[in-house]
Amino acid sequence: MKNAIISAKGLCKSFAHNGGQVHILTGLDLDIYEGDFTVIMGASGSGKSTMLYALSGMDRATGGEVLYHGENIVKMREKKLAALRRTDFGFIFQQMHLVSNLSLFENITVPGYLNRTRSAADTDQRAEQLMEQMGIAKIRTQLPSQCSGGEQQRCAIARAVINEPKLLFADEPTGALNKKNTTEVLDLLTELNRSGQSILMVTHDARAACRASRIIYIEDGKVIGELTLPPYTVQEEKSRETQIGAWLAAMKW
Template structure:
């Protein structure tokens, strides 16, 4: 039986709109399992990013609850949520949000310093190791403006995993990248997952969806479909793409 690390039960998110309620998430029940590369797809406005932000504690729920390793985080105060996001969760976004006047090394290391679970020298060693793993060791002293978008995103991934998060959240991490950089970023995420990193990602890109071990389809704030896949293998990509295409067609994507 799979180990559930994050769960949503009856999760709802609504906004007041023109005197009524706009229901973004509609009573979602969902388990995220350890070791999975879970990817959520759906049309624009289906609630994908809202689901990610609500389950990660970055946004509040209107109703229902989110449970992380037995703790109901929807009851947490903001300081406790911030500690959780800083240590147990990692985040990668479409826009990299690197600090412009810090080097790539500093952008990665500062997250480790803030967590305070490692000494400064341990953080420095891990930051340098991650930059090397991301193919950025020769660029560690450069500012974000001095490297490409793909290189910025790789640095952002290093920053997201420096504290060895239990779960990595990714919101359209390839949405602003060209094809070459998209493949490089997806390869890094796939590699992290192979090493045991649990990932929850939202995307509209079928190239990204192919990397999933579990695909979910969201429509009008509800999960209406699920597809389980074996770990990604490059030589099987064509067959995998056909399988995912057929599934997406059945979802009327």
């Protein structure tokens, strides 16, 4: 029996638009489980990013609940929510959003220094380990602009996990990468998941979805299907791709 790490109950999100309201999430119910590599798929504009931001408290839902450790983060005070995002959640995006005038090492360590639960020396040590794991230790002093997209995304992943988040959120993390860099980034995410990191990733790339232990398909802000898979292995990648492809076709993807 898996434990839910985060649960949406009747989640709603509307935006003010052209003097009216557009309703993107209209009562989403969803549990995300500890230890899973959960992938969200769905057509462009189906509300994937909106859902990810509402679940992670990056953007506030307009109705319903997001339960994290029994607490509804939709109603949480901003200061407490910001602290929670910093300590318990990690984020990666299609655009890496690295700080341009900081080195890779600094980009990774700064969120660690801001989190007072560990010493600066511990943060530095963890950053070194992560840079080794991500294959960017040799370029630690370079600025983001001096690095390839793949190197920047690997740095962004290290930054996202510096505080050992309970849940790593990713919105199209391979969307701006070429095939080789995509594989490298997916391998790192797979490795993190194998060592226990819970991941919730939005993607429109079936190859990226291949790494999932669970795929959720959404349409108009609602879950219309889901697929549970055994842990990913390279050996089974082809048959897995075929299985996911058939399932996606059934979802009219």
